[in-house]
Amino acid sequence: MKLPFLVLAALTVATPAPARVKLVALPERARVVVALTHPEATLVEEERILTLQPGVNQVDFSWRDVNIDGASIQFRALTSPDEVVVLNTSYPPNENALVWAISSPAAREERVRISYLLAGLSRDVVYKAVAEPDERTLTLRSYLRLRNDSGEDLPDAELGIGYGANLRKSLAHEEVLEMLSERIPDLPIKKVLTWDAARQPWDPEYEKKTVGLPLAYVLKNDRDSKLGEHTLLPGKVRLFIKTKDQPEKEGGPPGEGVAFTGEDWAGLTPVDRELKLSLGQSRDVKVVQRRTKNDRTDIRRNTANQDVLWNTDEIYQIEIENFKKAPTDLVLVEHVPGYWRMVENSHPRQFEKKDAFTFEYHLTLPPETNGTNKTTVTFNLQRLNVQGNEPAAY
Amino acid sequence: MKTKSVRAQVATLFAAKKSKSDPAISQATRRFGLRLSLLTAAVALAPALAPARINVVALPGRDTVQLTIYNSADLTLVKETRVLTLRRGLNKLEFSWANTLIDPTSVEFRPLTHADAVDVLDISFPPRVTNTLEWRIHSDFAGEVQVEIRYFTSGITWSADYVVEAARDEKTMALAGNVRVNNQSGEDYENAQVRLVVGVIRLVEDIAQLARQGRPGTLLPTSAPVSAVGGEFYARRALALKDASEAFDKLENRPREIIKEGVSEYFLYTVAGRDTIPTGWSKRLPSFQTPTVPITSYYKYEKERWGDRVQRFYRFTNSVPSRLGREPLPDGAVKAFRLVTDDHLYGFVGSTSVKYIPINETVEMELGSDPEVLVKPKLTNWVKTDLAFDNNGNVKGWTTKETWEIEVQNSKDLDVVLDVRRNFPGDWALTTDARFEKVDANKVKFVLPLKSRAQQTFNYEVTTRQGTNATR
Numbered sequence: 119m120k121l122p123f124l125v126l127a128a129l130t131v132a133t134p135a136p137a138r139v140k141l142v143a144l145p146e147r148a149r150v151v152v153a154l155t156h157p158e159a160t161l162v163e164e165e166r167i168l169t170l171q172p173g174v175n176q177v178d179f180s181w182r183d184v185n186i187d188g189a190s191i192q193f194r195a196l197t198s199p200d201e202v203v204v205l206n207t208s209y210p211p212n213e214n215a216l217v218w219a220i221s222s223p224a225a226r227e228e229r230v231r232i233s234y235l236l237a238g239l240s241r242d243v244v245y246k247a248v249a250e251p252d253e254r255t256l257t258l259r260s261y262l263r264l265r266n267d268s269g270e271d272l273p274d275a276e277l278g279i280g281y282g283a284n285l286r287k288s289l290a291h292e293e294v295l296e297m298l299s300e301r302i303p304d305l306p307i308k309k310v311l312t313w314d315a316a317r318q319p320w321d322p323e324y325e326k327k328t329v330g331l332p333l334a335y336v337l338k339n340d341r342d343s344k345l346g347e348h349t350l351l352p353g354k355v356r357l358f359i360k361t362k363d364q365p366e367k368e369g370g371p372p373g374e375g376v377a378f379t380g381e382d383w384a385g386l387t388p389v390d391r392e393l394k395l396s397l398g399q400s401r402d403v404k405v406v407q408r409r410t411k412n413d414r415t416d417i418r419r420n421t422a423n424q425d426v427l428w429n430t431d432e433i434y435q436i437e438i439e440n441f442k443k444a445p446t447d448l449v450l451v452e453h454v455p456g457y458w459r460m461v462e463n464s465h466p467r468q469f470e471k472k473d474a475f476t477f478e479y480h481l482t483l484p485p486e487t488n489g490t491n492k493t494t495v496t497f498n499l500q501r502l503n504v505q506g507n508e509p510a511a512y
Numbered sequence: 513m514k515t516k517s518v519r520a521q522v523a524t525l526f527a528a529k530k531s532k533s534d535p536a537i538s539q540a541t542r543r544f545g546l547r548l549s550l551l552t553a554a555v556a557l558a559p560a561l562a563p564a565r566i567n568v569v570a571l572p573g574r575d576t577v578q579l580t581i582y583n584s585a586d587l588t589l590v591k592e593t594r595v596l597t598l599r600r601g602l603n604k605l606e607f608s609w610a611n612t613l614i615d616p617t618s619v620e621f622r623p624l625t626h627a628d629a630v631d632v633l634d635i636s637f638p639p640r641v642t643n644t645l646e647w648r649i650h651s652d653f654a655g656e657v658q659v660e661i662r663y664f665t666s667g668i669t670w671s672a673d674y675v676v677e678a679a680r681d682e683k684t685m686a687l688a689g690n691v692r693v694n695n696q697s698g699e700d701y702e703n704a705q706v707r708l709v710v711g712v713i714r715l716v717e718d719i720a721q722l723a724r725q726g727r728p729g730t731l732l733p734t735s736a737p738v739s740a741v742g743g744e745f746y747a748r749r750a751l752a753l754k755d756a757s758e759a760f761d762k763l764e765n766r767p768r769e770i771i772k773e774g775v776s777e778y779f780l781y782t783v784a785g786r787d788t789i790p791t792g793w794s795k796r797l798p799s800f801q802t803p804t805v806p807i808t809s810y811y812k813y814e815k816e817r818w819g820d821r822v823q824r825f826y827r828f829t830n831s832v833p834s835r836l837g838r839e840p841l842p843d844g845a846v847k848a849f850r851l852v853t854d855d856h857l858y859g860f861v862g863s864t865s866v867k868y869i870p871i872n873e874t875v876e877m878e879l880g881s882d883p884e885v886l887v888k889p890k891l892t893n894w895v896k897t898d899l900a901f902d903n904n905g906n907v908k909g910w911t912t913k914e915t916w917e918i919e920v921q922n923s924k925d926l927d928v929v930l931d932v933r934r935n936f937p938g939d940w941a942l943t944t945d946a947r948f949e950k951v952d953a954n955k956v957k958f959v960l961p962l963k964s965r966a967q968q969t970f971n972y973e974v975t976t977r978q979g980t981n982a983t984r
Contacts, residue, residue: 211792
């Protein structure tokens with residue numbers, strides 16, 4: 119077992135130099151707390167009971183094959199912090215060690231806390247989500263996965279992840295430990311399809327394969343969603359949906375099973391923010407976008423007869439077919455560079471300007487609206503003072 | 513002190529000490545360090561070219577040694593005193609050093625007693641010998657003379673470091689300052705008075721380079737000081753830890769006081785008492801400990817500097833109202849923790865370094881990014897107007913107007929202050945209801961206090977005149 123070695127060497131009272139050094143038995147760790155709250159550093163705090171003698175005691179702290187940041191080591195006396203003080207710290211050459219000279223006015227047992235940063239203890243957050251068959255809610259489980267390559271065994275340690283109560287676990291060197299940290303049932307979700315004019319083909323007729331629309335679950339880190347207590351940490355999310363399995367016995371009740379529907383990386387999601395999890399494509403919604411008018415107007419030419427400035431008059435038509443038997447939420451994303459204004463818009467209530475160069479339509483498509491019963495969105499916009507070098511992003 | 517009349521080249525300092533020092537230590541240190549021998553010649557009574565009667569005196573160890581260590585350069589001024597027994601007439605004093613980093617051009621000799629009667633006639637660096645010099649000293653006095661020997665050495669450095677212990681509400685911190693002396697000089701300094709200089713000095717030649725030359729103006733192959741290994745290590749370990757027991761003998765069972773005083777453009781820290789720092793070792797001493805220093809938990813956002821991440825700072829002032837301000841704080845590394853539980857467990861906040869902090873200066877310790885504070889700027893509208901054309905009909909001037917919405921969010925359990933900086937190149941004008949401050953010609957900052965778990969937005973419009981529309 120690889121552990122930091124703590125050796126207490128207490129100098130006897132009024133020792134003539136050179137000191138006669140008396141070694142005292144290694145005190146066991148009385149408590150180990152591991153703080154995993156900082157994204158880039160793991161802080162270990164351990165408590166030990168030191169038997170101090172009156173006068174100056176030398177406490178030798180050394181470690182081998184353990185990734186301790188030597189510059190981070192702190193010593194705090196807990197029982198008598200005003201009386202037990204560190205006089206100085208000596209660092210021997212070519213060794214992972216230090217020696218504290220600790221003054222104590224009397225012989226006593228002192229509880230001390232030694233804190234240090236430990237490299238090699240990595241933390242991942244992993245999510246597993248099982249959606250109900252209607253895809254309106256899901257059960258979210260978050261797991262903390264610890265990989266201990268620090269060189270240090272952490273027996274019976276209190277693990278803090280920044281929220282909730284500390285978890286008490288033992289984690290050996292080279293052990294990977296995964297533990298459930300949260301389980302949120304009935305978490306409301308919104309299933310959304312997205313058609314982005316910059317990413318999806320405008321006319322599926324010209325494609326060899328069926329065009330699928332990216333599909334996502336959107337959940338919100340707020341109290342209405344039984345979340346909102348803390349920032350959701352980044353991690354991989356595996357998404358499943360509940361299924362009915364074949365009954366165990368013929369004629370019996372169907373069993374409960376799940377099907378894997380996809381996985382995504384969840385980004386860091388502060389409280390009150392939405393988390394969008396992409397999980398594949400839907401091929402039951404078809405979008406065809408056409409620009410039916412694209413005229414240059416108010417053209418200004420230079421003396422070489424080159425167009426240097428113009429306006430445009432553009433009309434777009436988007437035909438959407440929903441082949442599903444259920445209503446479907448669809449977001450259409452449009453990008454317009456430069457200076458523009460909307461002249462006419464068939465769906466003003468569903469229209470949302472996201473930023474200077476992007477707008478969206480948030481539509482709920484009725485079930486089975488296809489063929490002659492499709493949904494059609496049109497808009498007419500003008501781009502102004504166009505020079506051909508308009509910004510499209512910021 | 514005993515004077516021996518034997519013909520010999522050298523009597524070592526450490527051999528002389530052997531009788532009263534730990535044999536292991538003397539054994540260990542024999543390979544290192546300084547040698548000093550006195551060859552006293554009664555030349556006053558002898559014919560000029562006749563061989564002199566030479567007396568070699570076994571010398572006592574250093575009576576005192578003082579180290580003045582600079583942190584802006586690899587330089588330490590060593591001052592030691594010794595008692596020599598001089599004869600009337602010409603005395604030769606040989607000073608040699610091996611495996612150390614002493615600058616031979618810096619070695620000085622000065623009598624402290626009988627100064628009127630003792631003159632240094634010249635200094636010789638003997639041929640074909642390195643790391644050795646010889647003083648020819650004329651003395652009108654026979655007997656014990658206390659002398660001071662001063663020289664520069666490289667290889668001893670010091671640095672400051674700080675430990676920040678922020679209160680749970682991040683409104684105050686306990687600030688502990690430490691100084692750490694690191695001795696890689698090749699020489700053990702026992703019971704040395706340690707002084708640390710905070711300040712920047714000018715050097716036109718590198719002390720380590722001068723030391724490697726062995727004698728003035730000579731280029732020699734590099735030789736680093738030998739570090740302590742093997743059995744020597746334990747001897748040095750005993751040496752390193754010795755002063756702790758001695759400190760107790762003197763009932764110095766409190767941390768050493770570090771006395772700070774201003775000297776010209778420098779600040780001098782004198783560590784009370786004496787310390788032993790063998791070569792290869794370093795020693796860290798508490799310099800000060802100040803509880804309840806007011807701090808502001810300050811967050812900054814500037815896309816051009818840190819991208820989308822918000823940086824966390826602890827801001828404090830090195831002033832008397834902040835319970836500091838007694839001296840400038842030297843530059844050094846900082847480890848910042850925050851008390852996070854009732855039983856004072858730490859949360860790690862971040863590591864950073866601070867620059868030299870003059871008295872009354874407000875400083876910010878940059879402690880890394882904090883995802884719990886969010887700034888999301890959004891360009892909500894972009895307009896191009898006021899087109900101007902040149903004689904060829906090409907566009908020569910235009911004006912853009914950008915409308916921005918800045919959304920800020922604090923997901924922490926603590927109130928914070930947020931500083932959002934925006935950069936505007938060219939001929940720009942800003943319109944906003946939000947309070948802002950112009951930092952320079954192209955930068956403004958919006959500083960807003962943000963309550964725990966609060967979100968808010970502010971907006972501004974920036975109009976930029978481009979091409980010939982620009983007037984400045």
